[in-house]
Amino acid sequence: MLQNARIMVTGGCGFIGSNFILHLLDRYQSCRVVNLDKLTYASNPANLRDVEGDPRYQFQQGDICDVDIVKQLMANVDVVFNFAAETHVDRSLMEAGSFILTDVLGTHVLLDAARSHPNVRRFVQVSTDEVYGEMPPGVYAKETDPLHPRSPYAASKAGGDAQCIAFFESYGLPVIITRAANNIGPRQHVEKLVPLFVTSALRDQPLPLYGDGRQVRDWLYVDDHCRALDLVAREGQSGEIYNIGADNHEENIRVAEAILRLVEKPLSLIRYVEDRKGHDRRYAVDSSKLRALGWLPQHDFLSALEGTVRWYSESRWWWEPIYAGPFRDYYERQYGQRLASGVPYEAKGGASA
Numbered sequence: 332m333l334q335n336a337r338i339m340v341t342g343g344c345g346f347i348g349s350n351f352i353l354h355l356l357d358r359y360q361s362c363r364v365v366n367l368d369k370l371t372y373a374s375n376p377a378n379l380r381d382v383e384g385d386p387r388y389q390f391q392q393g394d395i396c397d398v399d400i401v402k403q404l405m406a407n408v409d410v411v412f413n414f415a416a417e418t419h420v421d422r423s424l425m426e427a428g429s430f431i432l433t434d435v436l437g438t439h440v441l442l443d444a445a446r447s448h449p450n451v452r453r454f455v456q457v458s459t460d461e462v463y464g465e466m467p468p469g470v471y472a473k474e475t476d477p478l479h480p481r482s483p484y485a486a487s488k489a490g491g492d493a494q495c496i497a498f499f500e501s502y503g504l505p506v507i508i509t510r511a512a513n514n515i516g517p518r519q520h521v522e523k524l525v526p527l528f529v530t531s532a533l534r535d536q537p538l539p540l541y542g543d544g545r546q547v548r549d550w551l552y553v554d555d556h557c558r559a560l561d562l563v564a565r566e567g568q569s570g571e572i573y574n575i576g577a578d579n580h581e582e583n584i585r586v587a588e589a590i591l592r593l594v595e596k597p598l599s600l601i602r603y604v605e606d607r608k609g610h611d612r613r614y615a616v617d618s619s620k621l622r623a624l625g626w627l628p629q630h631d632f633l634s635a636l637e638g639t640v641r642w643y644s645e646s647r648w649w650w651e652p653i654y655a656g657p658f659r660d661y662y663e664r665q666y667g668q669r670l671a672s673g674v675p676y677e678a679k680g681g682a683s684a
């Protein structure tokens with residue numbers, strides 16, 4: 332399926348997409364990859380600088396909402412992996428229009444182009460566990476569960492998923508949807524929790540921890556996600572949904588503490604700040620369906636975190652320019668007031684809280 336395939340990856344200059352392209356080119360000597368990416372603030376073309384000269388790799392700057400460009404590329408590919416999306420929950424709370432455009436309309440444009448190109452034999456929609464909404468303690472979302480997205484980001488991803496299901500049901504398009512847990516690893520934008528905390532710690536800046544810090548996420552190492560996507564494209568069934576979870580559930584406060592221990596900085600850098608609006612308490616998926624195909628995560632929470640922290644510690648060239656650019660304004664808007672009125676770690680009882 333992938334060895335000799337012509338593969339379109341959308342959003343390949345972002346975090347997971349770039350890791351996935353490196354995975355493909357490493358694993359499949361005869362594949363060809365075209366990367367369609369709009370190059371939004373979240374992208375970094377340097378993510379793929381190691382493969383720029385690889386004859387199997389082609390970059391095309393463009394928007395997945397652009398029907399002409401999408402149709403043109405779709406004529407020459409066998410497999411599509413759609414990573415392109417607006418992805419940050421906090422930004423979706425400030426402005427959701429771009430999320431609807433890319434995550435819903437953009438997905439529709441890709442599906443519609445794939446429908447009129449029978450050469451496309453697999454379309455993988457890279458979705459998220461956030462579409463299920465928050466899970467009560469002890470409960471794990473199954474693929475058959477109803478969706479209950481609670482943030483504008485999650486709602487837009489759910490809209491994209493619904494488009495995919497409609498195109499499978501209506502036209503028999505060979506679509507597979509994956510719903511993964513929170514990823515960590517190299518090349519994730521510093522706006523997201525783990526890179527924000529790691530780079531803040533490395534800069535001796537406070538770690539802004541939302542609410543009581545007891546929100547639970549399942550931390551999936553990006554390489555494990557890439558192997559899962561590779562597997563479902565080859566072995567999964569069209570029209571099916573596959574959850575991708577590593578069972579690495581940790582509270583955000585424990586993540587912050589673990590990061591500070593790894594970089595040998597004081598826990599007093601943690602600052603409790605005003606919570607995110609509608610902040611989902613816990614995500615958790617049942618990924619037994621994927622595991623039945625033969626996938627197992629290779630990274631537990633600590634090894635995933637160590638790999639991530641090591642990369643950011645060694646890659647200041649990658650993230651320091653982000654802090655010097657437009658991200659500064661976003662950071663100030665999101666965290667300036669919150670940090671000014673934040674509560675010190677010690678005031679809430681520290682590690683025993």
Ligand SMILES: NC(=O)c1ccc[n+]([C@@H]2O[C@H](COP(=O)([O-])OP(=O)(O)OC[C@H]3O[C@@H](n4cnc5c(N)ncnc54)[C@H](O)[C@@H]3O)[C@@H](O)[C@H]2O)c1
Nearest residue numbers: 342344345346347369370371373374394395415416513514
């Ligand atoms: N990061 C996670 O923890 C996580 C977990 C589960 C699922 N996902 C999904 O995985 C996918 C990739 O996530 P990520 O964290 O790598 O995202 P990211 O924000 O790091 O990268 C997104 C990429 O998409 C590109 N893009 C945005 N809009 C585009 C458009 N209209 N046309 C073309 N390209 C566009 C950006 O330029 C960027 O390179 C997303 O669909 C996301 O919903 C992410």
